Amino acid sequence: MAITLTDEVVRNAVDTATLTRRLRGLRRKGQLRALxxxxxxxxxxxxxxxxxxxxxxxxxxxxxxxxxxxxxxxxALASWNLEAVPDxxxxxxxxxxLKASPRDDVAEVAKRLNYYETGMRSMLLKTxxxxxxxxxxxxxxxxxxxxxxxxxxxxxILKQAIPELTDFYLLAALDMSRNEAGAIAGIAPxxxxxxxxxxxxxxxxxxxxxxxxxxxxxxxALIARSKGAVANTLLxxxxxxxxxxxxxxxxxxxxxxxxxxxxxxxLAWLGIINPSQPLELIYNRIGVLIAMTHILLPFMVLPxxxxxxxxxxxxxxxxxxxxxxxxxxxxRIYLPMSMPGVSAGGLLVFxxxxxxxxxxxxxxxxxxxMVSYYIAYYSNQVxxxxxxxxxxAILLVxxxxxxxxxxxxxxxxxxxxx
Amino acid sequence: MNHSLSFTRLFxxxxxxxxxxxxxxxxxxxxxxxxxSFNAEPFFTYPMxxxxxxxxxxxxxxxxxQLALKNSIIVAVCxxxxxxxxxxxAAIGLSRPDCPFRATLTAILISPMIVPxxxxxxxxxxxxxxxxxxxxxxxLVFAHTAIGAPFVVITVxxxxxxxxxxxxxxxASLGATPVEAVLRIMLPIIAPGVVSGALFAxxxxxxxxxxxxxxxxxxxRTLPRQMWSGVRETLSPTIAAVATLLILFSTLFLATIxxxxxxxxxxxxx
Numbered sequence: 136m137a138i139t140l141t142d143e144v145v146r147n148a149v150d151t152a153t154l155t156r157r158l159r160g161l162r163r164k165g166q167l168r169a170l171x172x173x174x175x176x177x178x179x180x181x182x183x184x185x186x187x188x189x190x191x192x193x194x195x196x197x198x199x200x201x202x203x204x205x206x207x208x209x210x211a212l213a214s215w216n217l218e219a220v221p222d223x224x225x226x227x228x229x230x231x232x233l234k235a236s237p238r239d240d241v242a243e244v245a246k247r248l249n250y251y252e253t254g255m256r257s258m259l260l261k262t263x264x265x266x267x268x269x270x271x272x273x274x275x276x277x278x279x280x281x282x283x284x285x286x287x288x289x290x291x292i293l294k295q296a297i298p299e300l301t302d303f304y305l306l307a308a309l310d311m312s313r314n315e316a317g318a319i320a321g322i323a324p325x326x327x328x329x330x331x332x333x334x335x336x337x338x339x340x341x342x343x344x345x346x347x348x349x350x351x352x353x354x355x356a357l358i359a360r361s362k363g364a365v366a367n368t369l370l371x372x373x374x375x376x377x378x379x380x381x382x383x384x385x386x387x388x389x390x391x392x393x394x395x396x397x398x399x400x401x402l403a404w405l406g407i408i409n410p411s412q413p414l415e416l417i418y419n420r421i422g423v424l425i426a427m428t429h430i431l432l433p434f435m436v437l438p439x440x441x442x443x444x445x446x447x448x449x450x451x452x453x454x455x456x457x458x459x460x461x462x463x464x465x466x467r468i469y470l471p472m473s474m475p476g477v478s479a480g481g482l483l484v485f486x487x488x489x490x491x492x493x494x495x496x497x498x499x500x501x502x503x504x505m506v507s508y509y510i511a512y513y514s515n516q517v518x519x520x521x522x523x524x525x526x527x528a529i530l531l532v533x534x535x536x537x538x539x540x541x542x543x544x545x546x547x548x549x550x551x552x553x
Numbered sequence: 554m555n556h557s558l559s560f561t562r563l564f565x566x567x568x569x570x571x572x573x574x575x576x577x578x579x580x581x582x583x584x585x586x587x588x589x590s591f592n593a594e595p596f597f598t599y600p601m602x603x604x605x606x607x608x609x610x611x612x613x614x615x616x617x618x619q620l621a622l623k624n625s626i627i628v629a630v631c632x633x634x635x636x637x638x639x640x641x642x643a644a645i646g647l648s649r650p651d652c653p654f655r656a657t658l659t660a661i662l663i664s665p666m667i668v669p670x671x672x673x674x675x676x677x678x679x680x681x682x683x684x685x686x687x688x689x690x691x692x693l694v695f696a697h698t699a700i701g702a703p704f705v706v707i708t709v710x711x712x713x714x715x716x717x718x719x720x721x722x723x724x725a726s727l728g729a730t731p732v733e734a735v736l737r738i739m740l741p742i743i744a745p746g747v748v749s750g751a752l753f754a755x756x757x758x759x760x761x762x763x764x765x766x767x768x769x770x771x772x773x774r775t776l777p778r779q780m781w782s783g784v785r786e787t788l789s790p791t792i793a794a795v796a797t798l799l800i801l802f803s804t805l806f807l808a809t810i811x812x813x814x815x816x817x818x819x820x821x822x823x
Contacts, residue, residue: 165651168731172646173658176639176702184665184699187680188672194679350575357572360565369576371807376579378803378810380760382780383796387582389784390589390597390793397585400598432579461564490669492763497784507671514675515767527672538667 192531195524198301200247204240205232205297212294221290226273233263244296250303250519251292258283291315304525309333329509333529336505339423339495340488344435346428347484348477351435355476358436359443370440377433385497388426392416392498422498430494431487435480438545442476479545486537490530506530583800590793597790608794618795620772621779628690628775629758632697637751639698640705641743645735647706648713659710663703670763673700678767688770696764701754708753712746712817745817749810756806 202209211228215221233241241263249256262280269276277284295313306312306319310327314320321327358369376384391397394413403410416422446469454464492507506526513523593603612618643662647655665673677696678687686692716739724734740747762777769778776795783792 162651165649166653169646169649169652172649173643173652173662174646176643176662176706177658179639180662180665180699180702183677183695184673185661188668188676191672191676191679350578353568353571354575357568360568369572371811372576372580374807375804376583378756378807379583380777380796380799380803382760382762382777382784383586383799383803384582386780386784386788386792386796387586389788390586391582393597393788396597397589397599429578429582432575490671492671493781497781507669510671510675511767514678520679523675527675530669531672534667534669 188531191520191524192528193524194520195304195528196300196302197521198247198296198303199299200240200243201293201296202299204236204244205229208232208293209297212290212297215290215294217291217294218287220285220287221274223272223274225290226277226284227271230266230269230273230276233266236263238263248292248296250307250521251296252289255289255292258289301521304521305528307522308525308529329526332504332506332509335503336489336507336530339420339427339503339505340485342424343427343431343488344481344485346424347432347435348481350428351432351439351480352473352477355436355439355443356473358440359446373433373436376429377437381430381493384430385426385494388422388429388498389417392422392425417498418500420499420503423495423503426494426498427488427491431484434483434487438479438483439473439476442479443473446472475545479541482537482541482544486534486541489534489537586793587797587800590790590797592790592793595790597788597793608790611789611791612794612798615791617774618776618779618791621774621776624690624693624769624773625759625776628693628697629755631690631694632701632758633751633755635694635698636702636754637705637747640702640750640754641709641747643702644706644709644713645739648710648716650718659706662706665700666703666707670700670761674764674767677764681768687768688773690773692768693765693773693775696768697758697761698754700761700764701757704753704757705747705750708750709743709746712743716742742820745813745820749813752806752810756803 207228208225211225212221215225242260245256245259245263248259258281262277262284265280266273266276274285283289295315303312307322308329310322310330311319312322354369354373358366358373361369389396393399394415394417396417398416399408399413400410402408402414408414416425450468450472451464454468455461459467489505490507491505492511495503495505496508507530510523510526510530513519513526588599588601589597590608591604591606592601593605593607594601596602646652647659647662652658673696677692677699681687681692681696686695720738720742721731721734724738725731729737760777762775762781765773765775765778766781769775774782776799780792780795783789783795
């Protein structure tokens with residue numbers, strides 16, 4: 136009896152083991168099937184989207200140009216003491232590098248050095264052109280081309296520009312730089328533009344968020360209180376602009392707000408303003424705030440409305456039957472209960488506003504451009520990938536932090552559209 | 554007491570005034586631009602001196618605008634097909650009960666929606682320049698597929714959340730292969746989600762301008778890209794005509810979405 140029991144236990148144990156193994160195998164197969172379904176889009180996004188952005192962001196710390204173009208100079212400068220004028224070996228190495236490198240690469244290095252010291256671009260290009268025909272001793276040849284090569288200062292800048300990784304662009308994006316001793320310090324106020332741009336981006340986004348909240352809250356409350364066809368009509372009137380092309384809405388504001396546009400002519404017709412002195416409503420901050428608020432308002436109304444819809448009206452009735460004046464019932468019951476919608480809408484509008492480019496570019500003046508404009512400027516107009524990448528990194532980090540907060544407060548899976 | 558009573562009566566009136574003003578602010582610019590597209594003169598003021606269809610004529614007879622329209626349609630249709638196919642597959646995978654790393658995978662799949670479009674545009678421009686995909690409709694289709702797919706993933710995943718996976722088991726026990734079960738059981742049920750995801754992807758591509766600004770040359774200009782130039786350089790009432798046509802489009806889209814949602818709700822009730 137005891138033996139059979141053991142036998143059975145053993146047999147059961149074996150069965151359980153195979154069963155567990157088979158189950159595990161099945162589960163793994165199921166997991167694999169799920170991953171296979173996700174794989175095509177995942178691979179597509181990794182190649183078309185994630186990898187490009189990764190490549191861009193590495194440009195913000197990448198400095199391999201100098202080291203790749205001037206390998207012997209890098210090696211020779213390693214033993215230099217930073218103070219005395221370099222000796223002939225260093226000049227010879229630099230000359231050899233310049234002779235061996237294609238013109239385009241030298242031009243890249245020259246552009247790069249110019250970020251450190253204005254004027255170094257033309258100095259290096261001139262040197263590279265002339266040194267090709269020069270012969271030893273190179274020290275004299277360099278000084279003959281430009282006597283500044285005879286001072287340690289420019290060699291110091293060159294040495295500073297050598298490391299393959301640099302915090303130069305990220306610091307520059309925050310209006311900082313390293314001085315000759317390597318310590319981080321702010322740059323001269325007249326050259327500092329980026330902090331202003333970042334602060335302006337935050338200020339515009341915050342103002343737009345506040346305006347959207349002021350306008351969106353009562354509208355959401357009105358829709359939530361309305362019933363049936365009225366509520367539905369109001370909702371459609373919110374969704375129609377939401378679905379209308381961004382450029383249509385922006386162009387509409389350009390048409391309306393121009394000095395000879397609809398708003399000014401209507402105000403003149405009503406006798407509110409003098410027709411010869413139209414209000415300046417566009418290509419300034421007012422235009423940006425009006426157009427951006429208009430475009431982002433639905434993103435505020437919809438989340439607040441969906442939360443308000445779920446607040447039972449009996450709560451308010453209970454409050455007033457207990458003697459609460461309407462304002463106090465609103466302040467102590469309705470407002471706190473609608474807060475999840477307010478924070479969801481507020482965060483969403485703020486995040487979307489941070490990255491706006493088209494609307495400020497079309498209706499704003501030069502003093503209203505946000506960080507997006509400068510990212511476009513650095514990549515498109517002056518081809519300074521390092522700066523474009525550094526500003527992108529800062530914008531991206533700000534947005535990701537805010538989304539992490541959004542995820543904590545609202546839940547990213549509730550990122551509903553329409 | 555009297556004071557608060559009058560406030561209670563006054564409150565709905567105040568709310569209607571405030572809400573109504575906001576609705577006016579939302580709708581008025583869209584409404585106001587429509588009549589201006591029929592203006593006989595190239596001004597943007599009311600009252601209009603006369604009516605004319607000349608701006609529509611200009612739009613339909615201009616090679617530049619027609620090329621832009623054609624490009625927009627081609628890119629949007631291709632990007633929609635691609636992102637709907639890839640996005641629906643991914644959403645089905647993500648909503649399988651045994652899908653591992655679901656949170657991480659979802660985060661990566663919807664990242665194009667979260668990353669500011671200027672960062673995406675510059676990144677794609679930088680990478681496409683290296684592989685020669687700039688100034689091509691193919692490059693534009695790829696980029697628009699990437700930013701449209703998350704909308705498909707989100708809407709289809711949301712539809713699948715209420716999908717009863719026992720139906721798939723029932724189909725399998727009745728002898729259906731997994732592919733048959735998906736095609737004949739799952740797809741018809743999640744169709745409204747797939748279609749509204751596809752509409753989102755289409756509109757996203759059709760309205761996208763920042764990426765087009767970076768990676769499309771003058772031959773690959775899309776409608777929004779052409780409008781951008783129009784608003785920037787010489788603002789002509791042709792813009793108002795294009796805007797009116799696009800408003801007509803968005804109204805149609807909104808109607809379709811509403812109809813789909815109502816259909817989906819009816820289905821849920823049954």
